[in-house]
Amino acid sequence: MVFYLFGGFPRRSTPILIAVSNGIVEMAEKTLQDLPMTIHDRDSTGKNIVLLAVENRQSHLYDFLLKRSHLRDEDLALHAVDEDGNSALHLAAELKNYESWLIPSSTLPMHWEVKWYEYVKKSLRPNVSASPNEIQKTPDQIFTETHKELLEKTKEWLNSTCNSCSFIAALIATVAFASSATVPGGVDQDTGKPIFQHHLAFRFFAISALVALCSSFISLLVFFALLTSKCQYKDFSKKVPRNLLFGLTSLFISMVAMLICFISGHFLMLDNQLKYYAAVPVYAVTFLVITFISLQQLPSFFALVRAKFHNVPERIYKEDPL
Known part of the structure; x- marks a missing residue:
């Protein structure tokens, strides 16, 4: 086997370098x-296991290496640079295939990129972020340059999503306000109180109309705030995902509440025969369809929730086709 020297260490594709590049924690731990x-093993470009883990977005393996006593004792391995002067933070700043992150590519891929960069930055010495590589570029400069196109695409998707959701929220708010002002069955002319005020369905109608109105207004305000914000890189770490998650949750609640409001109000206007032979089957089919569609969208929603509450980005692995 041919050996090359870099900084006094042999450069070759050793088993541990291959294991780290492919995210095999068990093999790296045993080795x-x-x-x-x-x-201290390095490959042909002078990268050790720390640099390879960061370069290949092996977040779980990098987290494992940070907890190893070897790395705490060997500060040199953690803050090593390759032959181009790139530290782990330089490699984290470069835009890689963000489809590897455990989050749909249409749902804020910038969030994982920013979170990954910040996570690596916190694990290194403070002066690393200001240290330039061989071409005199700092990690912050590399991150800004390589993520410029992704930032624009993410902004376009975010604006399109906020516009669509704002329209739906405004429509629900309008209908909810009209529903709250129109009492099913009318009011008693003598007392001015609703005729069906003691019916359980009327209570559902009143409460759901209020919930739909309030949650739709909240959702509308959140999406308006997202539309008017500048959305810089740092905003995608916490602010944008938090607001987007809050806005989508409020919108979903308003949609469910509006449906309950309509069904309960409609239920009061029917006689017993129509209620149980016509209305109830239609309600059941409607809820089944809504449940089915909601279950299809839940993975994307939960992926956004995981992205918000996980400090270490999660990576997915695709099996190679046979």
């Missing part, structure tokens, strides 16, 4: 236990 010095 470090039996051969602690392999932490």
Whole structure:
């Protein structure tokens, strides 16, 4: 086997370098236990296991390496640079295939990129972010340059989503306000109170109309705030995902409440025969369709929730086709 020298260490594709590049934690852990010095192995470009883990977006493996006693004792391995002077933060700043992150590509891929960059930045010394590489570029400069196109695409998707959701929220708010002002069955001419005020369905109608009106207004305000914000890189770490998640949740609640409001109000206007032979089957079919469509959208919603509450970005692995 041919060896190349870089900084006094051999450069080759050793088993631990291959394991780290492919995210095999078990193999990397066993190798470090039996051969602690392999932490200094480097490939043909001068990258050690830390740099390779960051370059290949192996977030779970990088997190594992940070917790290893080897890495705490060997500060040199954590803050090593490759032959181009790139530190781990330089490599984290470069735009890679964001489809590897455990989040739909249409749902704020910038969020994982910013979170990954910040996570690596916090694990290194403070002066690393200001250290330039061989071409005199700092990690912040590399991140801004390589993510410029992705930022524009994400802004376009965000604006389109906010416009669509704002229209739906405004429509629900209008209908909810009209529903709250129109009492099913009318009011008693003598007392001015609703005729069906003691019916359970009327209580559902009143409460759901109020919930639909309030949640739709909240959703409308949140999406308006997103539309008018500048959305810089740092905003995609917490602010934008939090507001988007809050706005989508409020919108979904308003849609469900509006449907309950309509069904309960409609239920009061029918006689017993129509209620149980015509209306109830239609209600059941409607809820089944809504449940089916909602279940299809839940993975994207939960992916956004995971993205918001996980400090370490999660990566997905695709099996190669046979």
